[in-house]
Amino acid sequence: MKLKILAPLSLAFIGRCSAGGNPTCCQQLTSVFPALVYFPNSTAYSASLGEYFTEQEFSITPTCFFHPFTPAEIATALPILSASNCPFAVKSGGHGIWGGLANIQDGVSIDLAEFNGVDVDGGEQGTVARVGVGMKWGDVYDFLGARGLAVVGGRWGSVGVGGLILGGGISFFSTRKGFACDTVVNHQIVLATGEIINANATSNPELWQALKGGSNNFGIVTRVDLLAFPQGDFWGGLIINPFSEEAFEHFTNALHIFSSDPEYDENASLIFTYNFDSSTRTWIIISNVQYTSIAGYPSNLEPFTSYEPQLINTMRVSNLSDFAITNSEGEEEGTTRSLYFTRTYVSSEVLIRQIFEIFNSTVYNTLSIIEEDVTWGITAEPFPPILTQYGKLNGGNILGLDPSDGPLILFLATVTWHDSVNDLPITQAIETYFSQIDTLSKSLGLYNEYSYLNYAYKDQKVMKGYGKENLQQMKSLSKQFDPEGVFQRLVPGGFKLDD
Ligand SMILES: Cc1cc2nc3c(=O)[nH]c(=O)nc-3n(C[C@H](O)[C@H](O)[C@H](O)COP(=O)(O)OP(=O)(O)OC[C@H]3O[C@@H](n4cnc5c(N)ncnc54)[C@H](O)[C@@H]3O)c2cc1C
Incomplete structure (x- = not known):
């Protein structure tokens, strides 16, 4: 079905909205969709807010939530928002991290939860x-x-x-x-x-x-x-090892060998993390390992699954739902402040060692300035060429990654805490950390421009990281499919083409 509703002429409006907005925006939506617009103190408003994963997103209070059920309802709403220059946000699952990514203070948050078929x-x-x-x-x-x-x-x-x-x-x-x-x-x-x-x-x-x-x-x-x-079912789970110098040596080497294996086993998946709890001042090592075939215990994953001593070992044969649900166990939406920051580098044992060692120094440097308990993590997720080849093989994507980039590793820093007073020192520590690693990786010839959008912090130049040509292509498509630039200027959440 094709449905076209002509947009009324927008007011001249230059620049991108960050907050505020026209108080009549929600009223206009209400007049067209009286049963789909929810205001504070309603159950539906609270339910939408309660789906945001981070406290930063949860603490933003839009003027209203709009709950469409059909594409046609969105198609009616967007020209209304556009014509009145109403800032809005778009939320699906609400699991984005930074405040304002999928929610908007004093604006209209469009909650797509009803698109659940x-x-x-x-x-x-x-x-x-x-x-x-x-x-x-x-x-x-x-x-x-x-x-x-x-x-x-x-x-x-x-x-x-x-x-x-x-x-x-x-x-x-x-x-x-x-x-x-x-x-x-x-x-x-x-x-x-x-x-x-x-x-x-x-x-x-x-x-x-x-x-x-x-x-x-x-x-x-x-x-x-x-x-x-x-x-069918497959083999996977979590291994947690206590930190030791010997373990650090072992895993630094294992991670590089695994990530850069020219014969990378396509069934093998790894999320490898060093986690630090500032209350106990201890590091642990977490290997979240999956082998998506029933033929378990492959040798390339053994350095992660067999290393002793182990504090926890949940390796088992089970189904996809179970692995995904188990990973999410214990999550409490909206209660914790979080920072994610990510970069991507070519795999090298020298760089991996530095990435973990400098993260350790970064964390220790904050201990004297941050009083509350903070959890710090630095995660590695291999992006071998057999992964990045699928962009082209499946008709092309816009990420700008290519097998010729070599065996890459995505690094993700995650920090969780509670007191907003610590937002700044934590953010500064992580930004400084990655700028050090960027410099180091450049000097080693291991730098890569790409930063994974879904793990990126708001100041990161994600779209530039897709490459000049891809950015140009997106800008020209934006002009073609969104001639008034509604998604550039009225939707401040997300990574915009001019950032
Ligand atoms: C606990 C946890 C586990 C994670 N695990 C993984 C993982 O295994 N793999 C992985 O790749 N990532 C993972 N992520 C990152 C995840 O991909 C991002 O947080 C992602 O944005 C979540 O999607 P969402 O729909 O919940 O996000 P939302 O917060 O709803 O939206 C995020 C952004 O996408 C935009 N958006 C959402 N839906 C639409 C839409 N329908 N149309 C247009 N724009 C839209 C929003 O406007 C917003 O800018 C994880 C994050 C968390 C917190």
């Missing part, structure tokens, strides 16, 4: 799962698992479909199938003009490519059609 069908392209963006990955896996199927999606069951897939999407299956976005065969998207279109290999193919990493820069995606595949 999934079905599966066989067609020319094989088995395709049509997934509503408001779904959580755990629910998608439950539905598909009951049919012996899986898709490439998040590894934490609580994470939303929309944000993850539009920013890339790292999965247990990524070395077998690519980023989650590489498996999208069709996006259903509502443009700012009110047009509802499909973007796929034959219809709006350039937009289809740009949505594979382009996030909320072009419109509101309401459904993604994903390649599904048969998947």
